[in-house]
C-alpha cells in the first residue's frame with residue numbers, strides 16, 4: 001500500500017516541558033486514520049508540524065514522499081487542511097466565501113463549487129450569510145473549502161469539536177462519503193473516542209506526547225477488546241507500567 005503520510009521520530013518540547021516525543025505514524029492510501037488522544041496529548045502539535053505550520057526539533061514528516069520542511073510545495077500539493085475552527089468571512093454568504101477561496105485555484109472547473117456545496121449539504125444555505133450559520137454549518141463550509149481543489153489527503157483537526165449530536169453525525173457522514181466518492185484519504189484528530197470508533201479504519205493513540213498504539217482498528221480490537229475505550233484504558237495502564245507497544 002502507498003504510504004501517504006510518514007512521520008518519523010517527531011519531537012518538539014515547549015518551555016513548559018510539554019510537547020511531543022519521538023512520534024512516528026503512517027497513513028496509507030484509502031485510510032480514514034483516527035488520531036486519538038485526550039486534551040493536551042499533542043495532536044495539534046503533530047498536525048501543525050506535518051502541515052508546515054510549526055517546526056519540529058527532531059524527526060521528519062513526509063507527505064506523498066516529500067519532506068514537509070524542505071519540499072513544502074510538493075508535499076502539500078494534494079493536501080487539504082482544516083486545523084482548528086474553520087475561518088470564514090461572516091458578512092458574506094457561504095458561496096461567496098467559496099468563490100474567494102476558489103481564486104487560489106485558477107484551473108478549477110466551474111461546476112466544482114456546486115459539487116462541493118452538494119457534498120457537504122450546504123447547497124440550500126449557500127446564499128445565506130455565514131453569520132447565520134450554526135457551528136456545524138461553518139465546519140462543513142470549512143470542509144467544502146478544503147476539498148475545492150480535489151485533494152487526495154484531507155487533514156482535519158477535531159472536526160466535530162463543540163458540535164451537537166446532529167452536527168457530529170453530519171460531519172461523520174460527509175467524511176465517509178468523501179472517502180468513498182472522492183477517494184480521499186483522511187487523517188482526523190479527535191478526543192472523542194466513540195467518533196473515532198464509528199468512522200476510522202486505522203487508529204493511532206497519542207498519550208502524554210507519545211504515540212502508544214497504532215494499527216487497523218479491527219486488528220487492534222481483534223476479539224481482545226469490545227471497544228476502543230477498553231483498548232485505550234489498557235494501553236495507558238501498560239504505558240504507566242512502562243511497557244511499550246509501538
Ligand SMILES: Nc1ncnc2c1ncn2[C@@H]1O[C@H](COP(=O)(O)OP(=O)(O)OP(=O)(O)O)[C@@H](O)[C@H]1O
Nearest residue numbers: 014018019037038039040041042043044045046191
Ligand atoms: N505554543 C505552545 N507553548 C507552550 N506549550 C504548548 C504550546 N502548544 C502546545 N503546548 C502544550 O503541548 C501539549 C500538547 O498540546 P496540543 O495542542 O498539541 O494537544 P492536543 O492533543 O491537540 O490537545 P487539545 O485536544 O486540547 O487541542 C499541551 O500540554 C499544550 O499545553
